[in-house]
Amino acid sequence: MNQLKNHFTALLVQKEGSGFELARTYGEIIKMRHASKVSETQGLIPLRKYLNELFTEGRKAGAKGATKRLCQDENLQAIYAEISDAGNDEIHPKAIRLPTLVENQLKKSPEVKILIFAEFRDTVALIVSLLKARGIAATAFTGQAKKGTGKGEGEKGMNQKKQVETLNRFRSGEIRVLVSTSVGEEGLDIPSTDVVIFYEPVPSEVRSIQRRGRTGRFATGTVLVLITKGTQDEINFYASQRKEKAMKTMDHSTRQTKVAV
Known part of the structure; x- marks a missing residue:
């Protein structure tokens, strides 16, 4: 992860377009790794709250970057919908x-x-x-x-x-x-x-x-x-x-x- 971060930082310094794309991708990876960590170590209820915060932010007018792109991902939308419909009985x-x-x-x-x-x-x-x-x-x-x-x-x-x-x-x-x-x-x-x-x-x-x-x-x-x-x-x-x-x-x-x- 650090190597990827250093690579796109160097590209940004050189003002290469691929650096911006890598930066956005890196941001998405970080957010999804966090979601995975919350799911594994905290459970469904905290994960639902995190995704709710993510989608609330990503659907705001003027939203951009990794958060907006993730909220447009159909797979993540399906996961969010399924978790939102789940009850509060599934405790870690x-x-x-x-x-x-x-x-x-x-x-x-x-x-x-x-x-x-x-x-x-x-x-x-x-x-x-x-x-x-x-x-x-x-x-x-x-x-x-x-x-x-x-x-x-x-x-x-x-x-x-x-x-x-x-x-x-x-x-x-x-x-x-x-x-x-x-x-x-x-x-x-x-x-x-x-x-x-x-x-x-x-x-x-x-x-x-x-x-x-x-x-x-x-x-x-x-x-x-x-x-x-x-x-x-x-x-x-x-x-x-x-x-x-x-x-x-x-x-x-x-x-x-x-x-x-």
């Missing part, structure tokens, strides 16, 4: 499994605090809804920007005042289950938790370490990672593991190095 296996995992952790201790990380804000909203349906008082924690599964209208973010208020309630124990986007990984004073759950693995070893670092600061913590076999989840999980192992090896090597002057 991870979404089915998660409430039980949370219930089991809550049964172990009445004081346990659980932090669930999900990549997309739409998924955070879905998780909170599913947990509440099982009688679990979960609360969402998101960034301030307005976004969703894609780049459409999405869900409205939390303002800073609401963020601080939510974290204080989590810290005091009033909130025991917090469902967060990546905003909870760094930069904010997230209280220590007893359990951290990854709704999906992240390919970055740094992000993985940051997420795990939210638990077990003062006692032994639990980290659970939900992985859908044979999907991008597996790829991301093992990529993160390899990178983290390489980082530790490099750090050890650096510590062992002696400099002679």
Whole structure:
């Protein structure tokens, strides 16, 4: 993908027409790869929302580029129509499994605090809804920007005042289950938790370490990672593991190095 991007960038610099065509094609590939990822790792409901955002944007007056071209594709139109007609009963296996995992952790201790990380804000909203349906008082924690599964209208973010208020309630124990986007990984004073759950693995070893670092600061913590076999989840999980192992090896090597002057 990077080679393709570099190739059409060079053509654009040279002002060759094929570069513009490659750029549009690259944009379409990126959007379809994202749709595939959402379908595999998040499920039908988030995919439908992403495609709805895509078609809403692509059908606007003055729409152009990859989004418009994709919305004119008959195959994608057929997929969108089929998904739009589907009900809300087809939930991703991870979404089915998660409430039980949370219930089991809550049964172990009445004081346990659980932090669930999900990549997309739409998924955070879905998780909170599913947990509440099982009688679990979960609360969402998101960034301030307005976004969703894609780049459409999405869900409205939390303002800073609401963020601080939510974290204080989590810290005091009033909130025991917090469902967060990546905003909870760094930069904010997230209280220590007893359990951290990854709704999906992240390919970055740094992000993985940051997420795990939210638990077990003062006692032994639990980290659970939900992985859908044979999907991008597996790829991301093992990529993160390899990178983290390489980082530790490099750090050890650096510590062992002696400099002679």
